[in-house]
Every structure is written in structure tokens, then in C-alpha cells.
Amino acid sequence: xxxxxxxxxxxxxxxxxxxxxxxxxxxxxxxxxxxxxxxxxxxxxxxxxxxxxxxxxxxxxxxxxxxxxxxxxxxxxxxxxxxxxxxxxxxxxxxxxxxxxxxxxxxxxxxxxxxxxxxxxxxxxxxxxxxxxxxxxxxxxxxxxxxxxxxxxxxxxxxxxxxxxxxxxxxxxxxxxxxxxxxxxxxxxxxxxxxxxxxxxxxxxxxxxxxxxxxxxxxxxxxxxxxxxxxxxxxxxxxxxxxxxxxxxxxxxxxxxxxxxxxxxxxxxxxxxxxxxxxxxxxxxxxxxxxxxx
Amino acid sequence: xxxxxxxxxxxxxxxxxxxxxxxxxxxxxxxxxxxxxxxxxxxxxxxxxxxxxxxxxxxxxxxxxxxxxxxxxxxxxxxxxxxxxxxxxxxxxxxxxxxxxxxxxxxxxxxxx
Numbered sequence: 001x002x003x004x005x006x007x008x009x010x011x012x013x014x015x016x017x018x019x020x021x022x023x024x025x026x027x028x029x030x031x032x033x034x035x036x037x038x039x040x041x042x043x044x045x046x047x048x049x050x051x052x053x054x055x056x057x058x059x060x061x062x063x064x065x066x067x068x069x070x071x072x073x074x075x076x077x078x079x080x081x082x083x084x085x086x087x088x089x090x091x092x093x094x095x096x097x098x099x100x101x102x103x104x105x106x107x108x109x110x111x112x113x114x115x116x117x118x119x120x121x122x123x124x125x126x127x128x129x130x131x132x133x134x135x136x137x138x139x140x141x142x143x144x145x146x147x148x149x150x151x152x153x154x155x156x157x158x159x160x161x162x163x164x165x166x167x168x169x170x171x172x173x174x175x176x177x178x179x180x181x182x183x184x185x186x187x188x189x190x191x192x193x194x195x196x197x198x199x200x201x202x203x204x205x206x207x208x209x210x211x212x213x214x215x216x217x218x219x220x221x222x223x224x225x226x227x228x229x230x231x232x233x234x235x236x237x238x239x240x241x242x243x244x245x246x247x248x249x250x251x252x253x254x255x256x257x258x259x260x261x262x263x264x265x266x267x268x269x270x271x272x273x274x275x276x277x278x279x280x281x282x283x284x285x286x287x288x289x290x291x292x293x294x
Numbered sequence: 295x296x297x298x299x300x301x302x303x304x305x306x307x308x309x310x311x312x313x314x315x316x317x318x319x320x321x322x323x324x325x326x327x328x329x330x331x332x333x334x335x336x337x338x339x340x341x342x343x344x345x346x347x348x349x350x351x352x353x354x355x356x357x358x359x360x361x362x363x364x365x366x367x368x369x370x371x372x373x374x375x376x377x378x379x380x381x382x383x384x385x386x387x388x389x390x391x392x393x394x395x396x397x398x399x400x401x402x403x404x405x406x407x
Contacts, residue, residue, distance in 0.1 A: 004296065074315050074404040078307055080325070082299035197296055222379060223332070255380060258391040 001161075004194040008161040015156050015172050016140075025174025027094050028167070084198055087166035091201025094170075098178040100131075101284040102186065104200050106224055107208035108217075109190030112234040112267060114142045116208065117185055119267040121149040123277040129180055133172045134187040135164040142187065152176060163195040164188050183284060196223040203287050204280075207260075210235040211242050215249035218256045225253060229283075230261040232276065237266040297337035301345050301356075304401050309350050317406035320351040324403045329363040330396035332379055350406075363396025 001008045012019040081089075095102050105113050114134070121130045130149075134142045135156045143155035154172045156164060169186060178184065186202065188195045207228035209217055212235060218225040225231060231253050239246065246264075253262055261279060265272035308323050327333050335358065342356045365376045367383040367390055374383055374390075381390045 071321060071405050071407050072315070072317065074311055074317070074406055076307065076311055076401045076403055078401050080300055080303050080307070080399050080401055082296055082303050084299065226379070255382065255389050258389040 002163060002194050004197050005162060007194075009159070011159045013156060013158050013161065013168055013171075015168075016143075016154055016175070017157075020156075020168060020171045023171045023174050025171050027091065027170035027173060084166050087170060088199035088201040091166050091170055092203075095178070095184070095201060095203070098181075100178050100181045100184050101204070101287050102184045102200075102202040103204045103206060103280070104186045104188060104202035105206050105208065106188045106195045106228070107190060107210075107234075108192045108213060111190070111208045111210035111213060113187050113190070113208055114145050115267045116232065116234055116265065117187055118146060118149055119270075119273060120185075120277065120280070121146075121151050123273050124183070124280070128182050128281075130183045130185060131176055131178070131181045132185050132187060133164075133169060133176075135168070135189045137161070137189065146187075152181075158189060162189055162191045162193075163198050164200060165198045166200050169200045183280070192217075192221040192224050196227050204229050204283055206230045206232060208232050208234050209249065209253070211239045211244040211249075215245045215252060218249075218252040222256045225256045225260070228257060228260055230263065230279065231257070233262065233264045235266060235268070236264050236271050237269045297333060298341045298345070300333065300399065301338060301341040305345055305349055305351055307401050308354075308404050312350050312404060312406045315406065317404075318350070320349075320354045320404055320406050322355050322357055322405035323351060323401065324357045324359070324405075326359045326361060326398045326400045326402050328361040328396035328398035330376075330379065330381070330393050331399050333399075335360075359402070361396055361398045364394045365390035365396075366392040366394055368392070 012021065014020060015023045105117065107113055117132060124130060130151050132146050132151055132153045133156060134146060134153060135158055136142055137158055137160065140155040143153045146153045154176060156168050156172050158164070158168070164186065186200055205228045207225050209231060211233065233249060250262060253260060263272055263276045263279065265276050267273065304323060304325060308320055312320050338358065339356065346352055346354060363376050363381070364373050365381045366373055367386065367388060369386050369388050370383055373394065376382065376390070381393060382388070383390060
């Protein structure tokens with residue numbers, strides 16, 4: 001079930017048609033949660049210690065009524081991460097180890113993710129090896145479109161779920177040769193709300209806003225744009241026909257996310273594609289020296 | 295936004311800490327949550343009521359200290375308290391990308407016995 005909106009009926013997510021839990025992945029099998037204990041040796045003898053992160057203060061207090069009991073306070077001071085956050089961090093570490101740059105593409109359905117990706121793979125050229133994971137509720141239509149580029153593509157069919165999560169991605173890369181890839185692009189399920197709440201372990205999150213959607217979309221659905229590193233304004237070839245108010249749109253994006261890099265692109269005509277491609281190359285190179293997502 | 299996932303994680307941490315300390319009951323779980331996390335208090339309360347059943351925290355209360363946000367305005371060169379999640383400077387209307395406080399999401403302490 002989606003923790004954001006409650007959608008999703010019981011039923012397996014499928015990866016290239018197979019139930020996800022039957023797809024083997026080095027990222028899922030045999031990885032135990034660390035127990036924070038370790039063994040090391042000094043000067044020839046070995047010992048181990050557990051890191052139990054609690055310190056207790058006993059302070060009994062009387063409640064002034066006829067029964068008194070002992071409450072204790074345990075200081076915890078621990079950041080709360082959801083289960084998905086933890087899996088996403090594991091994915092991120094794994095991807096770093098494989099030296100693959102990972103991009104998570106989010107937007108509403110029909111804003112042109114598949115078309116943009118197809119043209120982006122072509123623009124990146126043969127020297128840049130790109131793989132794609134594409135999420136949809138049903139069909140492998142997008143996977144088939146993306147395969148025309150020659151790139152390896154894995155389709156995740158979520159059934160009734162509205163977003164991809166870190167575990168699905170961990171499963172989906174099981175059958176991919178990540179070492180042979182420079183860039184892994186994850187095309188998320190078309191949805192403006194829930195995908196923004198699920199870190200997949202990506203290095204770069206890109207939100208699309210097509211000119212046909214209206215310039216106030218970032219204000220109506222802030223999280224999707226707020227948590228993106230870059231925003232691509234897509235279908236610029238239709239801007240005039242749609243009476244797209246460019247200044248208002250850019251202003252709204254900036255209001256919600258002043259830090260985002262913004263690109264105005266038409267995958268169809270090629271307008272803005274060079275700048276977008278150069279940005280991806282630049283971010284990939286820069287990632288090489290970074291250790292964590294901000 | 296992730297209230298259910300957050301409460302689930304907080305309960306997991308609380309239970310394991312309580313067990314490690316030999317406690318049999320959790321009376322209170324204290325959290326610190328920043329304004330800019332977008333966490334909705336009512337949704338948090340509701341998630342707690344649903345998820346605490348069958349745990350050591352079955353009757354526990356959730357106490358939340360909300361931390362107001364502080365942003366830095368580059369053009370006015372001063373800190374300000376933003377309204378809502380956008381972080382716009384009240385004087386110059388320029389949105390701030392520098393959130394200095396308000397992203398806290400922490401389990402502070404437990405009351406157990």
C-alpha cells in the first residue's frame with residue numbers, strides 16, 4: 001500500500017512480467033541490517049563490542065496519588081528514517097559502488113517523460129551507456145518505446161500502486177548489468193503527488209512540467225517540484241498554441257524551489273536538448289566527487 | 295506527508311530501545327518535528343492510534359515538540375520566520391533556499407517502565 005495516499009491492492013508488483021519477489025537481486029538477497037557490533041584486535045588480542053545507543057536515567061517519581069510507580073526516561077535522540085529511506089540509502093551506496101549515475105524522473109502522466117528520455121538517450125550518444133527502469137501500473141508500452149533506442153530497459157508494472165519505491169528499484173536492477181552502464185534513468189509512475197515522497201537512491205531528481213499542464217502546477221503540487229534538483233519544462237513546441245505564460249511558469253517554479261536548475265525543452269523539435277544533455281553530463285561528472293545527496 | 299511511515303519507524307526504534315533497556319511498557323514517545331518537514335499533526339496522531347496496537351507502546355502517548363522554521367534571506371541579509379512551506383521573505387518576497395531550522399525529524403526520548 002502507498003503510505004502517502006493509501007492506494008494499492010494486495011498483489012505482486014511485476015518486473016518484466018515476473019512477480020517482483022521472484023526476481024533475484026544482489027541488492028535484496030543476503031543483505032542484513034547492520035547490528036552495530038564489530039570485532040577488532042589490538043596487539044594480538046581480539047575483542048568485540050556492541051554499540052547499544054541508549055543511555056538511561058533512572059528517575060522514579062511520585063505522582064501524588066495512592067499508587068506510585070517507577071517511570072524511566074530513555075534518551076534516544078535518533079533521526080527518524082522510514083523503511084524506504086533506509087532502502088534508498090542502500091541503493092545509493094550500491095549505485096555509487098557500481099559507478100552508475102542515477103536519475104529519477106517524475107511528473108504527471110502524459111507530460112512527455114518517455115519521449116524526453118528516448119531523445120535524451122539519442123542525444124547522449126553511443127559513448128554514454130544508458131539503462132532505463134520504467135514504472136507504470138500496466139502495459140510495457142513505454143518499455144517498448146524506450147527499447148527502440150537500443151538501451152537496456154526493465155519495466156516495473158506496479159499493478160495498482162501509484163509510485164515506485166526503493167525496494168522495487170532494488171529488485172529491478174537485479175537483472176541489469178550496472179557495471180556496463182554510465183547512467184541509469186528511472187522513469188517513475190506518472191503521478192504528481194506520491195512519487196515525491198519516495199527516495200529511490202537517485203543522484204538527481206528531475207521533475208517535468210509540460211506547457212499543456214498550465215503554469216500554476218508547481219504551486220498546486222509543490223512537493224514534486226520542491227524536492228527536484230532540476231525541472232524540465234517540456235513540449236515547448238506547443239507553448240504558443242497553449243498560450244503558455246513562460247514568465248509566470250518560471251516564477252512559480254522558483255517560488256516553490258529556488259534551487260532547481262530549469263530547462264525549457266522540446267524533445268520533438270530538439271529545442272533546448274543540447275543544454276539539457278550537457279547538464280546531465282556535467283552532473284554525472286560532478287557526482288564522481290560527491291559522497292551524498294544534499 | 296509520510297506520517298504513517300514516520301510513526302512506524304518511530305515505533306520500531308522505540309520498541310527496540312525499550313526492550314534493550316529491559317522495559318515492559320512505553321508510556322510516552324517524544325518527537326521533535328520541524329515546520330518545514332510538512333508533517334501534519336492530525337495525520338501523525340491518527341497514524342499513532344492505528345499503529346501502536348500490539349506493541350509495547352499500545353497505550354503510549356505521542357508528544358511532539360514542533361520546531362518553528364528559520365530561513366535566511368540573501369538579499370535582506372537576515373533571518374526570518376517563513377509562513378507555510380514556501381519560505382518567502384516577508385520583506386522582499388524572494389524565496390529562500392537556505393532553511394536554517396525546521397527540518398528536524400527526531401525521536402528524542404521515551405518514558406518507560
